[in-house]
Amino acid sequence: MSVETNLDGLPLETLKQIVSDPEQVQRQLMAVLRTLRSEDEEQRAWASDCLQQVAEPPLEFGAELAALCMDDCEPLADWACRLLGRIGGNASPWQNHLAEALREHPAMVVRQSAAAALGKIPELSVATREALCRAANSSDPRLKRLATQSLAED
Amino acid sequence: MRSIPFYPLMIVLLIGLGGYLGCDPNSIAPNPEIIGDGDGGAQVPPGNFASIPQRTGTTVLIGSFNIQRLGPSKLADGFVMEKFAQIIRLFDVIALQEITSKDQRTLDALVTEVNRLGGQYSYTISPRIGRTGYLEQYAFVFDATRIAGGPEFCYVVQDDADVLHREPFVGRFRTLFPTGPFQFSLINIHTDPDEIAYELDVLATVFKNVREYEYPEDDVLLLGDLNADPNKFQQLGKIPGIMPLIDGLPTNTRKNKTLDNILIDRQMTGEFTGRAGVIDMESVFQLQLNDVERISDHLPVWAEFTATEAGGGITATAATGPTIQR
Numbered sequence: 001m002s003v004e005t006n007l008d009g010l011p012l013e014t015l016k017q018i019v020s021d022p023e024q025v026q027r028q029l030m031a032v033l034r035t036l037r038s039e040d041e042e043q044r045a046w047a048s049d050c051l052q053q054v055a056e057p058p059l060e061f062g063a064e065l066a067a068l069c070m071d072d073c074e075p076l077a078d079w080a081c082r083l084l085g086r087i088g089g090n091a092s093p094w095q096n097h098l099a100e101a102l103r104e105h106p107a108m109v110v111r112q113s114a115a116a117a118l119g120k121i122p123e124l125s126v127a128t129r130e131a132l133c134r135a136a137n138s139s140d141p142r143l144k145r146l147a148t149q150s151l152a153e154d
Numbered sequence: 155m156r157s158i159p160f161y162p163l164m165i166v167l168l169i170g171l172g173g174y175l176g177c178d179p180n181s182i183a184p185n186p187e188i189i190g191d192g193d194g195g196a197q198v199p200p201g202n203f204a205s206i207p208q209r210t211g212t213t214v215l216i217g218s219f220n221i222q223r224l225g226p227s228k229l230a231d232g233f234v235m236e237k238f239a240q241i242i243r244l245f246d247v248i249a250l251q252e253i254t255s256k257d258q259r260t261l262d263a264l265v266t267e268v269n270r271l272g273g274q275y276s277y278t279i280s281p282r283i284g285r286t287g288y289l290e291q292y293a294f295v296f297d298a299t300r301i302a303g304g305p306e307f308c309y310v311v312q313d314d315a316d317v318l319h320r321e322p323f324v325g326r327f328r329t330l331f332p333t334g335p336f337q338f339s340l341i342n343i344h345t346d347p348d349e350i351a352y353e354l355d356v357l358a359t360v361f362k363n364v365r366e367y368e369y370p371e372d373d374v375l376l377l378g379d380l381n382a383d384p385n386k387f388q389q390l391g392k393i394p395g396i397m398p399l400i401d402g403l404p405t406n407t408r409k410n411k412t413l414d415n416i417l418i419d420r421q422m423t424g425e426f427t428g429r430a431g432v433i434d435m436e437s438v439f440q441l442q443l444n445d446v447e448r449i450s451d452h453l454p455v456w457a458e459f460t461a462t463e464a465g466g467g468i469t470a471t472a473a474t475g476p477t478i479q480r
Contacts, residue, residue: 012227041256042288045225075287082348107286109285
């Protein structure tokens with residue numbers, strides 16, 4: 001499932017200009033995210049650097065981020081999960097999106113990021129906890145560690 | 155290939171052909187004719203570098219620099235490449251982080267720029283490392299007229315349990331001074347800010363295990379972009395004798411965070427002269443912040459060592475803390 005595939009990301013020069021300014025990145029958050037669809041690895045790297053500056057995305061982006069957690073673009077889904085986790089407790093309404101990514105995303109790195117993000121959301125639902133419990137038995141050591149950690153934090 | 159115990163299992167992967175199976179830096183003989191005062195006979199680069207120690211016949215300067223996304227666009231930016239070259243030429247060995255270019259000729263182009271004024275720098279570069287979206291490479295660039303090193307003396311710490319985002323790149327080096335060598339191993343690391351607390355604890359194990367692997371080498375330095383102030387080093391900061399040489403000084407271009415560092419075991423590395431610091435690129439290049447940010451969002455860090463083995467222990471000066479300079 002791809003969302004907003006018709007929308008372009010940001011050019012490299014713009015990414016370089018805003019990378020040191022978290023407020024600017026936050027204002028263009030979704031455009032920066034879409035840049036991760038680029039085939040240019042350098043552009044993706046700078047977009048990731050921009051996203052790294054966002055300590056806590058505004059709640060208004062929650063639904064859009066949640067919709068991207070199952071995106072088939074791996075870096076995009078990965079960052080959507082991570083940013084949703086940075087919203088913290090207020091991301092609770094979208095925990096089912098993270099749980100779905102944890103259970104079903106084909107990319108292990110996305111499942112790992114979903115597991116980590118769920119650790120930042122208090123009061124997980126039974127279904128989410130079940131997904132984390134299954135992940136805690138994964139043969140992937142990082143997924144296992146992150147899921148176990150998130151269960152312990154709940 | 156040898157194995158070392160790790161967290162829970164990490165083995166050392168040699169990327170060179172010689173590795174520790176036959177080639178050794180000790181087998182590289184010094185050439186007294188090319189040991190100079192550290193400028194390799196080339197022109198001294200322009201800039202106000204007075205605050206940074208000159209490399210001499212008795213000291214070596216080791217550094218670390220996160221060069222922020224060295225890729226095609228920076229490679230094409232003559233201004234940035236020139237500044238990178240000027241920085242690198244200050245050092246005997248410098249650990250670089252964040253080479254993100256897919257094109258494996260990128261670092262070669264940078265070192266060519268370094269040598270354009272007559273230097274004889276060489277380099278070793280790691281494989282591409284990372285998890286998703288983009289990958290990074292570490293490198294060591296060194297003045298081959300003063301330092302012996304090479305890919306056969308470098309390896310990546312293999313991380314089967316995937317506990318680190320970017321596994322460290324280790325290199326062994328040796329000074330080529332007629333007065334006797336200083337041999338040392340460098341652990342080049344770029345941590346993941348998202349998992350910094352966890353990774354710093356893991357790095358404590360990495361440091362101890364690399365030191366065990368490198369034994370009898372006792373001079374093991376961990377350097378790079380740690381993404382953490384020394385007061386947040388957790389287990390890494392609790393290793394007996396460990397000493398961050400950059401403390402209380404910002405290492406980012408905006409000068410509000412200490413992210414980069416050089417760590418030594420002060421009981422082992424008596425070669426540390428007590429001088430370490432950060433290169434303020436705004437000051438040395440007389441640039442405005444926005445131009446410095448074209449170069450990198452990090453500042454280079456440095457530490458000075460004697461060029462010959464000093465044995466264990468440390469001078470009284472260093473035991474009470476380095477004289478941090480800028």
